[in-house]
Amino acid sequence: MRWAEGFIAVDWGTTNRRGYLIAPDGRLVDEMEDDQGILSVPPGGFPEAVAQLRSRLGDRPMLMAGMVGSNRGWVEASYVPCPAGLREIADSLRWAEPGWIAIIPGVSYASGPAADVMRGEEVQILGAVAQSMVGADALVCHPGTHNKWVRLKEGRITSFRTVMTGELFSLMKEHSILSELLSRPVEIGEAFAAGVRRGLDQDDLTAELFSVRARVLLGKAERGDAASYASGLLIGTDLRIGLRGAPDGEIAVMGRPELTRLFAAALEMAGREPREIDGEEAFLAGARQLAELI
Template identity: 75%
Template sequence: MRWAEGFIAVDWGTTNRRGYLIGSDGSLEQEMEDDQGILSVPPEGFPSAVAELRARLGDRPLLMAGMIGSNRGWVEARYVPTPAGLDDLAHQLTWAEPGFAAIIPGVSHSTPDRADVMRGEEVQILGAVATGMVSDHAMVCHPGTHNKWASVIGGRIASFRTVMTGELFNLLKEHSILADLLSHPAVADSSFELGVEHGLAHDDLTSELFAIRARTLLGRAPAEQAASYTSGLLIGNDLRIGLRAAPVGEIIVMGRPELTRLFAVALKVAGREAREIDGEEAFLAGVRKLAELIR
């Protein structure tokens, strides 16, 4: 095994992939990002896609996270049930190439009335905990296509809930009657904050979405504000769900800065303290710790 010489870490999602060449001393030597997510690769095409990654970043062992381990990815990786820590992930890797290409398991949470899964976010959350960026008792909000609200207890992911906020916004933008209005950029302005306030205070999401178009048609709201209001409305509704598990205390908002900024503003509207953490930094912290555990 050649992990001590460095390795390639890959965050391989549905629509994008990000690769990082980690040196023997843990330093980031090179990185890349493209749109070759798992949906862009046919089932038989993953060996070629992995070879292309190595051609760009070097012939090193691979440590992969995200949808690459789904039933649509290269090799399906198991889910580790909550409570889950980094040691659980390291001990249940799925080897696509024995000793040379490992897929990190996802995490599942199951109760009599609810079931949930995550792939990829667990590396960021537990990496941030392991390196002290996040306390071992915390509530983490991880914005994305499928936003996660994860409760960390004793340094482990104890429970979590997924809200399809990002995917819903994209579907509305591409396929709904609001599509023309949502072509404008969504920014954290006063319209966004009004949407957040409505989403926090009301349970009429599907009705209020149509009202956005009606107000525009009747001249009661400018079309340029619709995207920001819609984003705020969806995020406010998201917070109303997620904050039930966090009645007090700081909320860690982790992920891509353009998304964490929106959620941090929304949390301020909700009267909550938020601290943003860059998801890429947390991911690198997680894969470095995992590589140490499997050497």
């Protein structure tokens, strides 16, 4: 079966996976999502896991992105070094099954002591460029478990930096002394804004995180505001890192809407102009572009 007759795009992460059935004309005709990330697949279990995807979405060629191509995934697809565009990505696909299942490589960045890697985000970012959702020369903020600040030049990823904001909040929510205080939903309000301002202005994150609990105990803050303040504090610190040396102009905020809205609000508080882009739409655009290059 030829790729032009339709294919399945898979975004297979550490804890979740999403699959999309793409018709020959590029339309999305079916999709699925579950919690069967790579960590839930037993040794030697990827062929069965792929068969489950086919039983749900049909017997089509597959294009897979994300941690499935890592050294903990199915077949390791080596990183493409920056600068990287769609052509470089397509030329470095790793075939789990020749002509039938292609695994997309991640992107790496190394300059002096700096070292960074991504897997999956590159499909969204370059897909967004191809569909003119993002300019060819832009700064992209990609919130997630590991937030990415990505510089684009002439439509290629030239450098990026990862900040572990999402994972830190999750760890604190589940395993820290703050866990009881962080159970409520994060709301964009005064507590969130106060946290963002503190994160932007001060370099005392680890001390300020402890004060989240102390302020509640001493009656200086409301218990119900703790999660919003802590989230704002982490995001403000994230922005301080990502905006260092950033050019003026619009910043694309790409990912899941529940995350992009928080970062977009924080960027506005920092005096920057954000534009939210749906990560799923961008991923599908990237997958379609790569399928055309196969």
